[in-house]
Amino acid sequence: MSDALNTSWFDPARVNLLVGLAVFIAFLILNIKRAKGGSNMFIRPLAGLKAVDEAIGRATEMGRPVLYLPGLGDMSEAGTLASIAILGRVARRTAEMGCDLDVPGYDPVATTIMDGAARQAYTEAGRRDAYRPGTVHYVTTQQFAYVAAVSGFMLRERPAANIFMGSFYAESLFLAETGNLTGAIQIAGCDQVTQLPFFVCACDYTLLGEELFAAGAFLGQEPVQLATVAAQDWAKALAAAMVVVSLLASAMGHPELGLLLQTR
Amino acid sequence: MAAKRPSGWAVRLMALDRRVIFVLIFLATALPLLFPVNLPITASPRVKAAFDTVDRLPAGTYVLMSLDYEPDIKAELQPMSIAVLRHCFRKGLKPIVLTLYPAAPGLIERALAIASEAEGKKRNEDFVFLGYKSGSQSVILGLGESIRTMFPRDFWGTPLDDIPMMKGKNSYADFPLVINLSGSAIADYYIRIAATRYQRPMVLGATAVMATDYYPYLSSKQILGLIGGMKGAAEYERLMDITGDARRGMDAQSLIHVTIALLVILGNVALFFTGGLKPGGSGGAREGTGR
C-alpha cells in the first residue's frame, strides 16, 4: 500500500455498523428472555414447510428415496448454514419414517458437516443402525459437473421428493426442471434472489429469500429458535421505520439522518 | 371444468412433449446463424457511455485491462473483450492486459491475437499481456502498489523491465482508465479498490445476469460505462462498425426470445380453450410460493 501502515484500533467509519449489530443482539436477547419466560412465540405457517412432512410421507409409501440438495454455497454463505440446520430436521423425519435419504454434497466442508448432522439425527430418532454410510456424499465442487451427476441420479433413481434448501445459482432451473420431469414433489428454499423465479415456476412450493432462514426454527418449533425469528421481525420493523423517518426528514430539509447509514 | 367440451387440439397442445419445444429452440438458434437477416441494433446509453469513455482518450494512453472469466461463460464476455481491445488498438491506446482466473489465459491470448491482427498491432509495442496471477482480491490491491511485484514477467516469460513500453508504468496511478470485463465478484473488488479507493476512472463489462446489479455504480459515477452480456457486446461492435460473434448471434437471440414468448402465449390460449382458466380449473403446473 502506498499509504503508511494503519495503526489505529478502531475504524470510526464503521461505528454505525457496530451500533446496528449491538441493537440486533439486544433484540435477540430480549426475545430469548420473552420465550424462556413463556411468552407465546407466533410464526405464521410457511406452506412449503408443512409440505415437507407430506413429501417424506409420500416417498415412504412409494418406497422411493428423498433427495435433499443443500445448495452450491460454501460455508461463507449463510444459506449453507441454514441448510445444515434444516437437513438435521429432515433427516430426523426420514429416520422416523424409515425412508431412504440421499444428500449429494457440493462444498467439501459443508458435506463433512452435514454427514455429522444427519448421523446425529438418525441417532436421536433411535435409528442409528439405519444410517447408511454414504447417505451424505461428496460429488464435486464444479457447478455443472455436480449438476450432471445430480440430474443423472434424479432420472435413474427417481426420488419421490426433491428438497432444495440453500444457496443455488444458475443450476436452479436445470435441477428443478429435471426433477419436474420425474414427477417428484419439489420443495425449494433459496436465498439467491435471481434464482427464485425459476424455483417458483418449476417447484410445488418455494420458500422465498429469508423464509429459508426461518425454516429451521419453524420445523423445530423450539421457543429459543422462534425467538430469533421474532428478533429479525423487530429489526425489519426498525429498518422500515428508519427509512420512512429519514425520507420525511430529508423532505423537510434534513438529509443528515440518511447519512448515518453510509458505510465504508 | 367448463360447460363446453374442451377442444381436442388444445388438450393435445397442453400435453406437448417438451422435446418438441427443444427442437423449436434449436431451430430458432441455428437458422438465424445459417441465414442471417441482420436486424438493426441500437446502442443503449450505458454501452454508449462505455464506448465514449474509451473513445475520448488521446492516442498513446495506457489502459489497464483485467479480463476475468473462464471458458464456460466465454459466450458473453469473449466477443466483448475482442471488441474493446480492437477499439483500444484503433484509437492507438496501449492496453496492459491481465487475468485473475487460471483457466482464462488461453482465451485472452486468442482475443489478443484476433484483435491485434485485425488492427495491425504488435505485442510489447502496442500491448502487454501479463498473464494469470492467483489471489484475486490481494492482486487487485497489490496493483495499487506495484505491478512488478505482482507480475515480474509477462505471459511469455519476458521480464517486465525488458519491455520498453512498460517503462515507468507500475501502478493504478499510471493508467487513466481501468477496464474490467468480469463474470464474477471480481467486478466488486475492482469497483471497491481501483475505482473507489484509488479513484481510477473505470469501465465495466459483465454478464447479462450480473449487469443490473451494477446500475447503482453508474449513477454514483464509480463506473463510467457498463457493457452487459452478448447483447452489450453486439452494441459495442455496432458502435465500432465491426462484426464479431456477438453481432452474429443477435438474430438468433431475437428469434429465441420470440419463440419463448409465443410458447407462453400459446400455452395460455390452449389453457383457455380447455377451460383451465376458470378458478379451480385443471392444467398448468402446481404452484405455491410459500404463502
Added chain:
Amino acid sequence: MRNGPLVITFLVATSLVAMFFIPHHKVQEGQSVLLNWANVVYAFALILGSLTLWVSHQKKVLARAEGWPYSVVTLAALSFVTVAGTVQGVEEGTLVNRYYNMVNSPLASTMFALLAFFIASAAFRAFRARNAEATLLLGTAIVMMIGRVSVGEFLWSGFPPVTEWLLDVPNLAAKRAIALGIGLGAISTALKIILGIDRTYLGRS
C-alpha cells in the same frame, strides 16, 4: 472437553467480528493468517471428499454393480487429472490445461447452454395466467424478453425504456426488501451458531 469445539467457534468467530472494526495492520495481518489456515482446512476437506468419491466408485466397480463401467471412467479421469495436475501444475501449456480445454470446458459450457432449452419448457408449462399474480409474472417476463432484443425495438421503440423501468422500479423495490430480510436472516443464523443455540454443525442437537 466436550464443549471445547463450541468454545473454539465462539472465540474464533467473535475475534473475526472484532477484526472487522479494527483497521490496525497487525490485526489485519492476523486475519489473513487465520483465513489462510481456513483455506488449508478446506483443501484437506476436499481431499477427504475426493477419497470418499473414489471409494464409492471403487465399490461399484468391485461389486460389478449396475453401470460399473461408468465408474471406471470416473476413476480413470480422477486419477489422471489429479496426478498430472499435482506433478506438472495446471497453468497454461501443461497437460492438464490442454485436457481442461478439451474436456471440462466444453462439458461445462454445454451443460450451461442446456438452460436455454429448460427455460423454454418451464415457460411453456408453468407460465399460466391462473390468477392475478401469475398473470403479472408472465406478463412482465414477456415484456422483458421481447423488449430487450432488436426485434422488440423494431416493433415498438418504447420497449427498451419500459424494460428499464421494470428493472429500476418494481424490481429494485422487491429486491431491496428481500436483501434486507436475507441480511437479517443470515446474521441471526450466524449468531445462533456463535452463541451455541444451533449446534447441528457439530452433529449435536
Added chain:
Amino acid sequence: MSGIETWIAAALTLCVFSFLYRDNPLYRFAEHLFVGSAAGYLLAVQFQNVIKPNVIQKIAGGDFLPFIPLAMGILVLGRLWDKATPASRWAIAFYVGIYSGIAIPAYLQAQIFAQLADAVKPFEPGWHAINSVLVLLGFLSVVTYFFFSAPHRGANGAVARVGIWFLMVAFGASFGYTVMARASLLIDRVLFLLRDALHVLPAA
C-alpha cells in the same frame, strides 16, 4: 485447439445435448467423465495454490506456524475412521467460527446498511419522484409480506398482497432478463458446432 482436440470437444458437446432427448449411455459417459475430471482438477488446483505455497514451501523454509493448519487438516481426515470423528469436530469448529464470524459484518454492511443507505436517498424532483415513491411503497409492502410474527389477515394481509404483486413483477423481470444470458450461451455452443467443428459456417 488442434483438429483432434476440437473433435473430442465437439463429441462431448453432442453427448451432453443428447440429454435433451433422454438419459442415455452417451450422456452417462459424459457425466461420469466430467465428475472425475472436475474433482481431479480441483484437487490439483488446491494442491498447487494452497497446500504447496502455504504449507509445504513455508515449512521447508523454516516457518513452523503452518503446522497448526496442517494438524487441523489431518483432523478433518479423521472422519474416515469412526473413532477419530470427535477429534475432527475441533477443526470443523474452527472453520465454522471463521465463516460465521466473517458473515456477520459482511451481511450487515452489504445487505442491510448498503440497501438502506440507498433507500433513504432524497427523492429527485419531477417525474423521478413518482418512481421513488413507488420504490418506497414496494419496499415497505414486500417487507410486510416477510413479517413472520403476524398472520396475513386484515390490513396486514392487504399490504402483504401488494407486496406479492411487486414480488411477481420482480420475478418476471428476472426471468425475462435471464433468458437473454442463457440464450447467448446456447448461441455460442451452436456456433462452435456449426463453424469450428463442422465448418458449415465460414471461419470468422
